[in-house]
Amino acid sequence: MALDKLGTGIKGVFKRVMGMGVVDKEAVESIVRDLQRTLIQSDVDIKLVFEMSKSIKDKILNEEHPKGMTLKEYFLKILYDEFIELLGKEKGKLALGNQKILLIGLFGSGKTTTSGKLGRWFKKRGLSVGLVACDVHRAAAKEQLKQIGKQIDVPVYFDGKKAEDIAKNALKKGKESVMIFDSAGRDALDGELAKELKNLGKIIKPDQTFLVIPADIGQAARKQAEEFNKLVGITGIIVTKVDGTAKGGGALAAAAVSGSKVKMIGVGEKLDNFEEYDPKRFVSRLIGYGDIEGLLEKAKESGAEESAKRIMEGKFTLNEFYDQIGSLQKMGSLSNVMGMIPGFSGGAMTKKMPKDFMNVQEGKMKKWKFVIDSMTPAEREDPDLIKQSRIQRIAKGAGTQQSDIRDLIKNYKQVKKMMKMTGGGKAFKRGPLAKIAKQFGMGM
Ligand SMILES: Nc1nc2c(ncn2[C@@H]2O[C@H](COP(=O)(O)OP(=O)(O)OP(=O)(O)O)[C@@H](O)[C@H]2O)c(=O)[nH]1
Ligand SMILES: [Mg+2]
Incomplete structure (x- = not known):
């Protein structure tokens, strides 16, 4: 099961809660089982899944629900809050200051585009930016980054044949506050590229190493995040291609497994389609409702309606x-x-x-x-x-x-x-x- 199905699975769980007749122990347990299945099939750490289930059950079955809220609404709110907890409660904050950032990730995940997005982000906030083209493996990689550099009007460093040399030269010449190093797309398990990446880590000594992963990534996300983390140590995750569908399970698995937080999300191909990660918005996107109020509103309408409509x-x-x-x-x-x-x-x-x-x-x-x-x-x-x-x-x-x-x-x-x-x-x-x-x- 691909991780992009997670969104669908989670939506299904929320829908089931909305259509619930009575919120009793059995119904809760059946829905929690559904949730567990969805999360486990999406490679979310099993320990996290059980912690989350226990917490949900404890709250809904043992705690008194707030006045002015039906039990069902309370159930929805608990689920919503638990997802936010799972995805990291904090908003992704990028430190504004002098720093070296290394971007790593699989082929085509959006590293080069993200270099430009990050560059623009920092530049808009008054910092000088330099881009470094450390991808020597894909034919037009340097050209692509040069184009992006032109677009956002920042220098691009690309002198050298080997990725290691390009990085060294850029460190010597580049005087910008924020230096962003684009790297070649790779499978973390590829021996040669893995070695190159390790070297780059040693040479650059990045302040931040961001794993760039597309929202629609498959099961590989977990393994990749693990391997990359072992290789260079990840300090944050950038999820790209969040636009379009209600995808985003990859982020969840990768964040959970590497213990690092999602910092930014890419929501389009343009260089300003870039947002600070906000778990509330992310969960809302995943379940397809604007916010918890919208969700509760919908629950009021749909509970009786869903079932009745179908019967009608x-x-x-x-x-x-x-x-x-x-x-x-x-x-x-x-x-x-x-x-x-x-x-x-x-x-x-x-x-x-x-x-x-x-x-x-x-x-x-x-x-x-x-x-x-x-x-x-x-x-x-x-x-x-x-x-x-x-x-x-x-x-x-x-x-x-x-x-x-x-x-x-x-x-x-x-x-x-x-x-x-x-x-x-x-x-x-x-x-x-x-x-x-x-x-x-x-x-x-
Ligand atoms: N819709 C959408 N497309 C994106 C986003 N980020 C990147 N892309 C597109 O994804 C494709 C790959 O992006 P790149 O930045 O070249 O990816 P990469 O990781 O550098 O690729 P390699 O260097 O080949 O490994 C391009 O067509 C981008 O326009 C995003 O947030 N949303
Ligand atoms: Mg690239």
């Missing part, structure tokens, strides 16, 4: 069923609700309702949730997939009898059929089922 649209998969189990649990049994509707108790509708579903017991609901938790997303979407061999697997995963799975599917199908008979979702809007819909948190 005639969609009633096991996912919707799962969401409704929570509401049912809270109410006791559906027959209670039916009983509250005048002229309805014992009526035709009640007869059409599956008996088990009407008097469904707390214990059974719990079991059903375990069962659905043990299904794959595809099975939840399309329960017809669930044949004997799958039933065996699911029962094992959920720690239940195979008959529980059949029982669940039977009930689900009956409810689905009933929904169809009552005109899909329409009857929920007005008419006798509106009241039930409301109880279900589906009121329109």
